[in-house]
Amino acid sequence: MSITVRNITKSFGNFIALHDVSLDIPSDGLMALLGPSGSGKTTLLRIIAGLDVPACGTIEINGEDISARSARDRNVGFVFQHYALFKHMTVFENVAFGLRVRPRHTRPAKSEISDRVMALLKLVQLEHMAHRYPTQLSGGQRQRVALSRALAVEPKVLLLDEPFGALDAKVRKELRRWLRRLHDELHVTSVFVTHDQEEALEVADEIVVMSQGRIEQVGTPEDVYHHPATPFVYQFLGDVNLFHVRIEDGNVVVAGSAEAAENDQSNDEKASYGYVRPHGLDIARESFGPGDISAKIVHINAAGPVVKLELAGDGGGLFHVSITQEQFRDLKLVRNDSVYVKPRDVRVFEPEYMI
């Protein structure tokens, strides 16, 4: 079932959490709301669920306006970051809760509840844990219980608020692949909130990048990674170096000195900045000719699939370059070596696109 968000605005006191946000979430997809904390992604999810009330705007599920309905009547499945399992109930009772609290005339028979709960626990591979209490489970197991509890009421849409945020890195990776497989099996329209771009890129069919209560870009993982619409998206989806550039006859010319990227958002001369990913730079011991930058290596991190170099430009500023292990061996780089760097893919955002 598709979800349509129309012109949602929400503020908490003076803080504007969502600023006239509109969004179409297609049926059966797995969509990620990606952004830093305070970007409004969780607020948007809670508004869709009916847990928060927007100042204005409407929410539609499958074309039907549900804005006036309470959270209880929206029939959405919701998974909380910290699981929110009922501590005093067993795993079985947790999953059965949504069925047991139904009014008598719509409540399934006891045996049917039991069958459905066990089927769901089997789906999340926890059928042998049915009699345990949440405190006796690991974080990953708890989140799987929370997911099957949400699915028990056969929700129209499934909303997940930082579902893996409270788990350690290894479990998180396992669980997100598992979620992807589960979604491919169930085909229930799902939206999950995350601040982890890697997670969003790996799991989602489509990513909504949010910043300061606005949507920056909506697109497939390839889209947002390779064709970021704004400097924010470019910076948020990976490491980035910032260079001063000039545009000469439609060509981008790097004007030498580099600045460290992350912080520099307030500068109104953004037009003269070029964005380059660490793997978008060529490095050599000899000069590339005009347009290259001479620099000194200040740090080498060779642990991992790529070698990460931190360079100090001779004209000032730090930047990061990543190269393959083979390149690193061929060049025989050590600390304090002088090298030349030439950006390969420079992305320049025209000022009119960046208001």
Added chain:
Amino acid sequence: MSHTVRETAIVRWTLIILALLFMILFLVLPLALVFVQALEKGVTAYWKALADPDAVSAIKLTVIAAAIAVPANLVFGIAASWAIAKFHFRGKNVLLTLIDVPFSVSPVISGLIYVLLFGLQGWLGPWLYEHDIQIVFAVPGIVLATIFVTFPFVARELIPLMEQQGTEEEEAAILLGASGIKTFLRVTIPNIKWGLLYGVILCNARAMGEFGAVSVVSGHVRGQTNTVPLHVEILYNEYNFVAAFAVASILAFLALVTLMLKSFVEWNTLRVQKKPDQINTEGLTA
């Protein structure tokens, strides 16, 4: 090294002995004395003092006052802490402060307020007199005064507990289709039951033992408006020591039972809180 260790041992033992002596002198001895004095003239005299119609009536009144005050404050306490812990609204801090008023005001003053409000010379006195309703110097006054002084116990116990637990479980229940009342009964209450019991025990102990406020509004009519603490005072003032201490022993016994219940609840709360750390590793590998 051994020098410093020996010295701290001395300091430690001195402090422990001082504390013990202090406790024996001011807590254990008086308590023991109550029972000793009560049984001074034998068990028969003890039972006789308790079976005295005035004593029985005082016990009845105390139980009635507590039986009304405790449930009333239970309902109020849950409602207030639910509102304060789970919702944001204007005047939340004012409500929090108001709940604490009975703790900060002297019980005698609280009693006087009721006399000034409902007494014959008070604001509502003439109207009440016209309609033949007696509040002060009667059972309703005693119940009201008891409710007032025990007002904060349940709420004060529950507010921090509910605030710490947050609202996620309730939100989850609502999203799963549970009604407000089902969410409350099946999710909120089980989560706060131990804190609730603790608050009720303390509330009950205070309700039965309250002297000051009740003394002002009671009028001390024997067999009619005397509660147990007031009856003890009357007997004592009449130099009827055995009877005074016999009735007092009921309150002392109540205090001991309360302490035991309180310790049990505390122990159990600790046990429940500890549980999350004891993750069953056998289950993780299974």
